[in-house]
Amino acid sequence: METTAPQLFKIxxxxxxxxxxxGTTIMQAARKIAEADxxxxxxxxxxxxxxxxxxxxxxxxxxxxxxxxAGSAKDxxxxxxxxxxxxxxxxxxxxxxxxxxxxxxxTRKGIVEFLLLNHPLDCxxxxxxxECHLQDFAFEHGRVQTRYEEDRRTFEKQDIGxxxxxxxxxxxxxxxxxxxxxxxxxxxxxGVMNRGDHAEIxxxxxxxxxxxxxxxxIDVCPVGALTDKTYRFKNRVWFTKPVDAHCDCxxxxxKVTLWYRGDEVIRVTARKNEWGEVKEFICNTCRFERKKTxxxxxxxxxxxxxxxxxxxxxxxxxxxKPEFGLKVAASQYKQIDDSRPFVTxxxxxxxxxxxxxxxxNQRSLAENN
Amino acid sequence: MPVKILTEHINxxxxxxxxxxxxxxxxxxxxxxxxxxxxxxIVEEVKKSGVRGRGGAGFPMGMKWxxxxxxxxxxxxxxxxxxxxxxxxxxxxYLMKNNPHLLIEGxxxxxxxxxxxxxxxxxxxxLMYVIHILEKAIEEAKAAGFLxxxxxxxxxxxxxVVQPGGGAYICGEETALLESLExxxxxxxxxxxxxxxxxxxxxxxxxNNVESIANTPWIVNNGGxxxxxxxxxxxxxxxxxxxxxxxxxxxxxxxxxGITVExxxxxxxxxxxxxxxxxxxxxxxxxxxxxxxxxxxxxTLANGDxxxxxxxxxxxxxxxxxxxxxxxxxxxxxxxxxxxxxxxTFARFYHHESCGQCSPCREGTGWMDKVLDRIExxxxxxxxxxxxxxxxxxxxxxxxxPLGDAAAWPIAAAIRHFRHEFEWHVTHPLEAxxxxxxxxxxxxxx
Numbered sequence: 001m002e003t004t005a006p007q008l009f010k011i012x013x014x015x016x017x018x019x020x021x022x023g024t025t026i027m028q029a030a031r032k033i034a035e036a037d038x039x040x041x042x043x044x045x046x047x048x049x050x051x052x053x054x055x056x057x058x059x060x061x062x063x064x065x066x067x068x069x070a071g072s073a074k075d076x077x078x079x080x081x082x083x084x085x086x087x088x089x090x091x092x093x094x095x096x097x098x099x100x101x102x103x104x105x106x107t108r109k110g111i112v113e114f115l116l117l118n119h120p121l122d123c124x125x126x127x128x129x130x131e132c133h134l135q136d137f138a139f140e141h142g143r144v145q146t147r148y149e150e151d152r153r154t155f156e157k158q159d160i161g162x163x164x165x166x167x168x169x170x171x172x173x174x175x176x177x178x179x180x181x182x183x184x185x186x187x188x189x190x191g192v193m194n195r196g197d198h199a200e201i202x203x204x205x206x207x208x209x210x211x212x213x214x215x216x217x218i219d220v221c222p223v224g225a226l227t228d229k230t231y232r233f234k235n236r237v238w239f240t241k242p243v244d245a246h247c248d249c250x251x252x253x254x255k256v257t258l259w260y261r262g263d264e265v266i267r268v269t270a271r272k273n274e275w276g277e278v279k280e281f282i283c284n285t286c287r288f289e290r291k292k293t294x295x296x297x298x299x300x301x302x303x304x305x306x307x308x309x310x311x312x313x314x315x316x317x318x319x320x321k322p323e324f325g326l327k328v329a330a331s332q333y334k335q336i337d338d339s340r341p342f343v344t345x346x347x348x349x350x351x352x353x354x355x356x357x358x359x360x361n362q363r364s365l366a367e368n369n
Numbered sequence: 370m371p372v373k374i375l376t377e378h379i380n381x382x383x384x385x386x387x388x389x390x391x392x393x394x395x396x397x398x399x400x401x402x403x404x405x406x407x408x409x410x411i412v413e414e415v416k417k418s419g420v421r422g423r424g425g426a427g428f429p430m431g432m433k434w435x436x437x438x439x440x441x442x443x444x445x446x447x448x449x450x451x452x453x454x455x456x457x458x459x460x461x462x463y464l465m466k467n468n469p470h471l472l473i474e475g476x477x478x479x480x481x482x483x484x485x486x487x488x489x490x491x492x493x494x495x496l497m498y499v500i501h502i503l504e505k506a507i508e509e510a511k512a513a514g515f516l517x518x519x520x521x522x523x524x525x526x527x528x529x530v531v532q533p534g535g536g537a538y539i540c541g542e543e544t545a546l547l548e549s550l551e552x553x554x555x556x557x558x559x560x561x562x563x564x565x566x567x568x569x570x571x572x573x574x575x576x577n578n579v580e581s582i583a584n585t586p587w588i589v590n591n592g593g594x595x596x597x598x599x600x601x602x603x604x605x606x607x608x609x610x611x612x613x614x615x616x617x618x619x620x621x622x623x624x625x626x627g628i629t630v631e632x633x634x635x636x637x638x639x640x641x642x643x644x645x646x647x648x649x650x651x652x653x654x655x656x657x658x659x660x661x662x663x664x665x666x667x668x669t670l671a672n673g674d675x676x677x678x679x680x681x682x683x684x685x686x687x688x689x690x691x692x693x694x695x696x697x698x699x700x701x702x703x704x705x706x707x708x709x710x711x712x713x714t715f716a717r718f719y720h721h722e723s724c725g726q727c728s729p730c731r732e733g734t735g736w737m738d739k740v741l742d743r744i745e746x747x748x749x750x751x752x753x754x755x756x757x758x759x760x761x762x763x764x765x766x767x768x769x770x771p772l773g774d775a776a777a778w779p780i781a782a783a784i785r786h787f788r789h790e791f792e793w794h795v796t797h798p799l800e801a802x803x804x805x806x807x808x809x810x811x812x813x814x815x
Contacts, residue, residue, distance in 0.1 A: 111729065150739040
């Protein structure tokens with residue numbers, strides 16, 4: 001009896017060949033490339049709504065649109081439109097262009113602009129700043145200026161339950177929290193109301209979320225729309241020290257990350273992988289009530305893998321260099337003009353300083369008059 | 370007198386009752402289909418007829434039917450899309466209101482062809498009185514043995530359900546319609562999977578427009594070839610066109626596909642010309658989502674031939690000089706129409722109706738609405754016009770469902786063909802913001 005190895009599909013992503021099992025999405029294939037080689041981290045398409053642990057997520061934000069320049073080996077016609085890589089499954093012989101395609105780069109700039117249209121850009125007072133996916137996305141793929149001159153939509157802040165605050169103005173309607181509430185809790189109490197750019201995440205008639213896993217909506221939120229009320233305005237994320245820890249919890253796995261400021265645990269979150277996705281959801285008791293070091297068994301410092309502002313004071317050698325900053329520096333760099341005579345003797349210096357003093361005196365006189 | 374398939378008996382008094390409809394030859398298609406034909410034969414006839422989906426996209430109906438997956442033990446559904454809410458389109462409303470039995474007969478024949486035992490008519494929620502008309506007609510058909518268990522003794526069961534819509538334009542998009550029918554928020558689904566594989570309740574489903582389904586009894590009675598003999602080329606049969614705007618006789622007309630646009634606008638049989646003392650300026654040929662065309666381009670093709678009322682001829686020249694037949698909402702404008710205000714009205718509609726699921730459409734439609742509003746009210750600048758074109762380009766093709774395209778096309782087309790009017794609004798804000806003001810500069814009128 002011959003053993004049939006699972007047939008693998010060979011795809012080309014930005015010129016890199018990879019073999020993946022059928023049913024893999026383009027996004028997962030790209031992430032596989034990045035996981036194998038961390039220097040290729042930036043090749044993976046950005047994801048604002050797609051969240052691997054949540055079934056049915058993806059396809060909404062359009063940030064991960066890529067060009068499929070050959071559908072498959074059998075049918076090598078290109079796909080007419082850009083396709084969302086998070087929900088498009090690969091075909092054998094598929095050729096995908098991401099950062100190498102001009103249209104994709106241009107469209108992504110447009111998506112950043114759209115997502116920021118109604119976003120308040122209040123990063124200086126937002127708790128999410130530093131670990132915000134929208135911040136990273138805009139920094140990496142956006143344009144410098146906005147062309148939007150109109151008023152932004154605003155909402156009142158809402159408390160949903162004793163622990164979570166909803167700041168709808170910041171929301172980008174990724175639906176991740178809706179899927180979370182749907183899939184990991186047994187009673188769905190919140191969803192989306194209204195439509196279009198006035199759609200809002202809401203608990204039905206502001207009914208408070210009351211179940212043990214409601215705190216996970218904070219972790220899945222890519223922006224600062226859902227925030228932890230026990231942590232609000234306590235600190236900036238880049239000043240804190242993340243530490244992996246665990247405890248024996250009856251309700252969840254108990255595997256968490258503690259965020260320290262000095263000796264104080266100021267926040268507890270679930271552990272996330274390099275794509276900002278929660279590995280295991282945690283319960284509200286772990287998240288909101290166990291805030292003493294004695295509650296936990298410390299495992300060691302958290303490995304920060306995602307390139308973002310949290311990395312600011314945690315250097316790593318394999319990071320992508322900030323190309324944008326270097327480009328600006330190069331454009332502003334000027335060669336020092338060394339054709340001028342290099343003055344060394346004291347008499348000349350004295351002459352020059354006398355001249356300068358006279359000029360300065362004249363200027364101040366003129367100003368006083 | 371051209372052949373009329375859908376509106377032949379529409380003016381007969383009492384046609385909305387079963388007795389009169391039956392007397393005029395109604396339900397003979399059901400008898401023929403259920404007793405003398407197999408489902409495959411009906412699908413074959415529909416394929417032969419070449420009838421194309423009348424909801425807007427114009428996809429061949431027979432082909433759509435043949436894509437339906439037929440796994441064992443899984444029910445199949447037929448859903449009739451009667452959520453007609455496109456500005457300018459009101460043909461399905463007219464048809465259902467006046468001749469409900471025609472749709473029901475078509476539903477029975479189509480359901481039988483597709484092997485569906487439960488079918489739905491998803492009617493726009495605002496048309497409550499039409500829903501009552503349809504429900505009454507279904508009761509009559511059931512009493513006469515054409516619906517329910519064991520229809521006409523053939524052993525075929527069909528339950529027909531009329532579902533009031535959720536009150537949103539987006540629910541006319543087929544996957545959003547299915548979501549809404551399942552009792553969820555009407556958000557379009559990502560495709561694939563297509564409804565033909567996983568549709569209503571994850572079962573294979575066909576979604577067809579009212580007018581498409583209403584064509585099937587005639588096709589069953591007279592054969593697909595007779596249907597294909599009508600019309601021109603790949604545009605076969607007749608089409609209901611709902612005419613609104615500055616014509617002498619607005620209303621719903623059933624035209625044989627292939628008459629010239631000029632005939633359609635000026636002949637007494639159809640629209641009867643532009644209202645006295647005025648001239649044709651522009652036409653939106655297929656409902657608000659299709660590109661607007663100025664008078665000279667709608668009447669003639671780029672090569673000088675006369676433009677015909679067919680799918681191909683109207684889209685001749687791509688979007689540079691062409692448009693689309695769409696759902697047949699024919700909006701005629703004379704020189705008193707301000708194109709900027711008209712475009713703003715469309716933009717406001719799409720802003721209001723975007724479901725808010727995917728970001729380009731959610732944010733882009735609102736942005737375009739606000740910029741157009743500024744231009745219309747004399748507060749725009751020249752940069753805004755290019756901005757609109759760019760935003761439209763960023764939305765087009767990048768959204769989950771065609772609503773994004775539908776929002777972008779009319780704006781891009783209005784600027785493409787009437788840029789001077791937008792510029793006039795920017796340069797003459799005082800004149801442009803007067804009540805009823807419209808561009809009075811040089812125009813190509815017919």
